[in-house]
Amino acid sequence: AQSVTQLDSQVPVFEEAPVELRCNYSSSVSVYLFWYVQYPNQGLQLLLKYLSGSTLVKGINGFEAEFNKSQTSFHLRKPSVHISDTAEYFCAVSYTGTASKLTFGTGTRLQVTL
Amino acid sequence: NAGVTQTPKFRVLKTGQSMTLLCAQDMNHEYMYWYRQDPGMGLRLIHYSVGEGTTAKGEVPDGYNVSRLKKQNFLLGLESAAPSQTSVYFCASSDGTGGGYTFGSGTRLTVV
Numbered sequence: 343a344q345s346v347t348q349l350d351s352q353v354p355v356f357e358e359a360p361v362e363l364r365c366n367y368s369s370s371v372s373v374y375l376f377w378y379v380q381y382p383n384q385g386l387q388l389l390l391k392y393l394s395g396s397t398l399v400k401g402i403n404g405f406e407a408e409f410n411k412s413q414t415s416f417h418l419r420k421p422s423v424h425i426s427d428t429a430e431y432f433c434a435v436s437y438t439g440t441a442s443k444l445t446f447g448t449g450t451r452l453q454v455t456l
Numbered sequence: 457n458a459g460v461t462q463t464p465k466f467r468v469l470k471t472g473q474s475m476t477l478l479c480a481q482d483m484n485h486e487y488m489y490w491y492r493q494d495p496g497m498g499l500r501l502i503h504y505s506v507g508e509g510t511t512a513k514g515e516v517p518d519g520y521n522v523s524r525l526k527k528q529n530f531l532l533g534l535e536s537a538a539p540s541q542t543s544v545y546f547c548a549s550s551d552g553t554g555g556g557y558t559f560g561s562g563t564r565l566t567v568v
């Protein structure tokens with residue numbers, strides 16, 4: 343069965359510090375990987391995606407993620423966070439031949455403080 | 457561009473009542489989806505559609521029905537609401553190329 347594991351339910355971090363949000367997925371031959379962000383009381387917004395090509399993917403708001411096929415991981419990173427990055431972050435995977443259905447992780451709450 | 461529009465945004469139902477949530481997209485997307493979001497559980501797929509007139513079950517379909525009579529609309533129905541259906545419901549659409557979804561802003565449903 344398809345699954346996505348976000349290892350941390352909450353990540354507290356100080357402003358201007360680096361952050362890494364971890365995501366692992368169940369192995370498959372071909373996958374598409376995504377990170378979405380959800381601000382309080384809002385819908386989900388696409389941060390970045392990996393479809394093919396370079397394993398380092400850059401997204402909006404200074405975020406980036408690296409696809410590691412051997413470790414089945416797609417960790418999200420930002421070198422210096424801002425208060426406005428406080429939000430819930432969801433990793434998601436789509437497997438080929440599944441009508442583009444996304445399977446989501448349970449989310450990581452990023453809390454940035456001064 | 458409106459993208460994906462969900463109505464209503466909020467609703468309170470009594471146990472046993474019925475209701476329909478409407479999702480409309482203006483991007484000519486073939487694929488549409490309904491998810492529910494619950495604390496600590498992420499988003500779980502309820503039903504989806506790969507084109508007008510088609511529907512299929514997702515991970516948690518029980519207690520819900522859907523219809524896709526027009527390409528731009530995807531309706532989610534609760535025939536007899538239960539407190540366990542208290543959740544935030546999100547609709548999404550995609551063009552099917554694997555590039556991800558466009559989400560609506562959600563419907564917060566409370567069943568008392």
